[in-house]
Amino acid sequence: MQFCAISAGRKRTTGASGVVKGLDELSRKMKELEKAIAALDGEIGTVNFDPNDPQSIEVAIQKMEQTVDERVGDYSRNDMIEGIVSEVKERYRQAILERASEARNEQEGEI
Numbered sequence: 001m002q003f004c005a006i007s008a009g010r011k012r013t014t015g016a017s018g019v020v021k022g023l024d025e026l027s028r029k030m031k032e033l034e035k036a037i038a039a040l041d042g043e044i045g046t047v048n049f050d051p052n053d054p055q056s057i058e059v060a061i062q063k064m065e066q067t068v069d070e071r072v073g074d075y076s077r078n079d080m081i082e083g084i085v086s087e088v089k090e091r092y093r094q095a096i097l098e099r100a101s102e103a104r105n106e107q108e109g110e111i
Contacts, residue, residue, distance in 0.1 A: 029080050036075040040088055044068060047096065051103035057096060064092045 045067040049060035068089055075081050 029078050032075045032078045033080045033084075036072045036078070036081045036084070039071040039073075039075075040068065040084075044071065044092070049096070049100065051100040051107070057100050060096055061093050064096065065089050068092070 045064065047060040047063050050056040068085060069076060072081060072085055076085055
């Protein structure tokens with residue numbers, strides 16, 4: 001069985017084995033995606049920081065990013081997972097920044 005695709009005036013032929021190989025690759029990536037999502041489910045870890053020290057906050061963000069990377073391990077090279085990991089890191093980054101801001105505001109209210 002042959003599949004034919006026309007592209008830019010040239011005829012390309014792809015054998016059935018190329019389609020099966022592509023499906024195997026997709027299946028592998030989907031399994032990795034499932035494992036990576038499971039690894040990111042629930043509590044990722046705990047970070048401590050001084051809300052008045054920008055460097056302390058940055059170190060906490062870096063630690064969180066490292067923890068996320070460790071959780072997904074080799075799966076992070078999977079292009080389907082890459083975007084999810086970036087989004088998770090950004091959400092945690094924002095949560096740390098918001099918590100630092102809230103802590104500073106609480107301290108100001110106590111003065």
